[in-house]
Amino acid sequence: SYxxxxxPSVSVSPGQTARISCSGDALPKQYAYWxxxxxxxxxxxxxxxxxxxxxxxxxxxxxxxxxxxxxxTISGVQAEDEADYYCQSSDSSxxxxxxxxxTKLTVL
Amino acid sequence: QVTLRESGPxxxxxxxxxxxxxxxxxxxxxxxxxxxxxxxxxxxKALEWLALVDWDDDKYYSTxxxxxxxxxxxxxxxxxxxxxxxxxPVDTATYYCARIPGDSSAGVYYFDYWGQGTLVTVxx
Numbered sequence: 184s185y186x187x188x189x190x191p192s193v194s195v196s197p198g199q200t201a202r203i204s205c206s207g208d209a210l211p212k213q214y215a216y217w218x219x220x221x222x223x224x225x226x227x228x229x230x231x232x233x234x235x236x237x238x239x240x241x242x243x244x245x246x247x248x249x250x251x252x253x254x255x256t257i258s259g260v261q262a263e264d265e266a267d268y269y270c271q272s273s274d275s276s277x278x279x280x281x282x283x284x285x286t287k288l289t290v291l
Numbered sequence: 292q293v294t295l296r297e298s299g300p301x302x303x304x305x306x307x308x309x310x311x312x313x314x315x316x317x318x319x320x321x322x323x324x325x326x327x328x329x330x331x332x333x334x335x336k337a338l339e340w341l342a343l344v345d346w347d348d349d350k351y352y353s354t355x356x357x358x359x360x361x362x363x364x365x366x367x368x369x370x371x372x373x374x375x376x377x378x379x380p381v382d383t384a385t386y387y388c389a390r391i392p393g394d395s396s397a398g399v400y401y402f403d404y405w406g407q408g409t410l411v412t413v414x415x
Binding site for chain 2: 184214216218220225226227228231232237269271273278279280281282283284285
């Protein structure tokens with residue numbers, strides 16, 4: 184079955200740039216999406232179609248794609264950005280949604 | 292505005308069937324491209340996609356759980372129902388419903404609005 188691979192954890196100091204990667208074989212052909220989830224809350228969409236930002240999401244959140252890897256970049260990280268981040272895509276055979284294993288972002 | 296709310300039992304016994312209802316507002320599931328999906332998250336673990344139903348009543352299921360899942364919609368009530376048979380303690384999780392916006396007609400599937408989730412515990 185199709186899988187998306189994320190690092191389990193990323194740590195940065197406030198004001199620095201955090202980069203969270205997600206790799207998967209179908210990513211060159213399928214869009215990727217990113218969700219932020221804080222403890223006890225539902226996920227929130229922060230990036231869609233690889234690099235688009237929904238309204239209300241701060242400009243410090245951006246997404247990029249290169250081959251089989253997509254990256255969520257948070258510039259000027261703030262304490263409030265500490266959360267779990269999940270990438271999501273679909274496999275190439277249809278609307279079968281796949282999530283990555285999640286990355287815990289710690290703001291030191 | 293768009294809202295989704297999950298409802299169902301908080302506790303089920305092993306081997307029982309779980310029935311969850313997603314009641315939504317602010318959009319219509321007869322709009323081309325619109326879908327509603329179920330996703331779950333065991334405590335401390337990652338999100339897992341379960342199933343979706345689209346505006347045309349097409350249904351898609353997780354490959355690993357497809358034999359246990361049934362999804363249906365009632366457009367008159369703005370509800371989507373998920374049933375999962377033969378529940379086991381490993382199915383203990385928070386179950387979310389979420390909206391997939393109209394891009395699905397172009398093969399684009401993502402979740403722009405989520406319910407708050409409902410915790411289901413499987414225990415005897």
